[in-house]
Amino acid sequence: MIKDNLKEIRTPVITELDEFEKIFKDSLKSKVGLVDLVTKFILKQKGKKIRPLLVLLSAQLSGGVTRRSYRGASLVELLHTATLVHDDVVDGAEKRRGFPSINAIWKNKISVLMGDYLLSRGLLLAVEADDFDFLKVITSTVKRMSEGELLQIGKTRRLNIDEETYFRIISDKTASLLSTCCEIGALSASNNLKYIVAMREYGENLGMAFQIRDDILDYVGKSKLIGKPLGADIKDKKITLPLIHALSIANKSEAKEIIGYLKNGNKNPKVNEIIEFVKGRNGIEYSLKIAEGFALKAKASLNVFPDSASKTSLNNLVNFVVNRSN
């Protein structure tokens, strides 16, 4: 049986995750009342903490969790939280992790500033400790993430996007940060370049699989927990892998019709037609196969490491990502 349960995956670093929570909480303290108010609200929304988990497992696998690993985990979680807060403005999203988004409560003003604050807070953790290797990795990630989102917006407006562009977008906007988590974990534990490169590649491929799975879920439905309804991407006119594949094998007139449906945008009455079109053209199966390809690559990257509990967890995390339903 495939163990894809997150609780089991966390087991090898369960004490370390608790320690991380404390350090993370401390790093968020501020003398400015409003900042403290917003961060307390953020801390209440317990996410899956996939990114700190990746840092800690990668560190353990590469030689052992160190003080620097905790700093790295806080850094990536701060950056991730900053992007969530900024995404709230970006998407006009009203819910995030089931809670009303920061934006809905405190408006755009504060969301933008809080995102900037959280990002700089994360960078400062690294700056203050002279972790310049972390800074190199994280700064280029921030650039890739914003560039990836902007590429997606640009392409979405013109409704033309091919597989190559799609892979570039999801590599920049999603895989880059997961790759950075794993690289930072390895950097915090070892200076063996073979390990560092292996973990970076594991994270990149895990991230690709993660995002493709996410895009598939828009067509097959997510657990209600996440609050994101079926077809949300379609309503945003986002063209993702399942649709790209279906369009690529449809005939011209049919493809044109579907693109026409897509233009409806927000209150799209043709969402079901688009979903059925994608399913009928094997868009789901095809995307799953591609996700599994990335999953295999991620697992293969771990071959340089001897077997261990953290290696098993990282392998199981790949299964979790590809099979998750939320």
Next chain:
Amino acid sequence: MIKDNLKEIRTPVITELDEFEKIFKDSLKSKVGLVDLVTKFILKQKGKKIRPLLVLLSAQLSGGVTRRSYRGASLVELLHTATLVHDDVVDGAEKRRGFPSINAIWKNKISVLMGDYLLSRGLLLAVEADDFDFLKVITSTVKRMSEGELLQIGKTRRLNIDEETYFRIISDKTASLLSTCCEIGALSASNNLKYIVAMREYGENLGMAFQIRDDILDYVGKSKLIGKPLGADIKDKKITLPLIHALSIANKSEAKEIIGYLKNGNKNPKVNEIIEFVKGRNGIEYSLKIAEGFALKAKASLNVFPDSASKTSLNNLVNFVVNRSN
């Protein structure tokens, strides 16, 4: 006669400013079409480029402009541009430097992402060249700037703000970046700690004078060029030094009445009453005196340097800042 003309102030680094323009333009190039489109639009809006000017003059005064000085100048201008783009979201501003704001044209989505992109682009300039001393200074500045704005928003809502809090806000949100410009300029030219500290203090005091002058202009009127109407801060319920002073010497019932007027917010019919109250209580003269105090401190910091054209320019820049009408 006091020379407060920006053109004259620029003279000692006029060739260097041209060189900076080229490097800055290059640093903005991106392979993502949408990013390129927005940056071209940004480049068209020629600002005063006070921040790069500060870096270059500080570098020249501290020993001479170097390759690192240009990088520093690009870094601070990228950061400044990022905050302008983010401010557009923050303020819901429709005009910026006389142009429609990025936000009005491309909506919040793109503004937030472009701000993040520009910030990371700036940090990457320093990261790629191993300018870790720049990173230390700039990261803490990003944190101070967002914290300062958030402190102002928090205090604005409760309409209680004293002089001490006001100075903390403007030091964080405005003076920190000008101080950083001067410190980075000095760092790029010298490792003489006396020079570095002197330039940092010059920038801090210049920034304080700059912001107080800006806040005074809200009461006495700005040149039409900038497009910001009289009383804009009052409509935003922002309590700045002229009003803080006037309130502090008014009797309780009068102060209560004025605070009541302030609550009207955006379409405030009592703007003129508030302006007259501030003028009647010497809020303008008092604030000018405080600004001049900071101006004197800024000039005094330059005493450690021998006389030179760049020293004269930095002295004249102080005059310009305190006397400007836009």
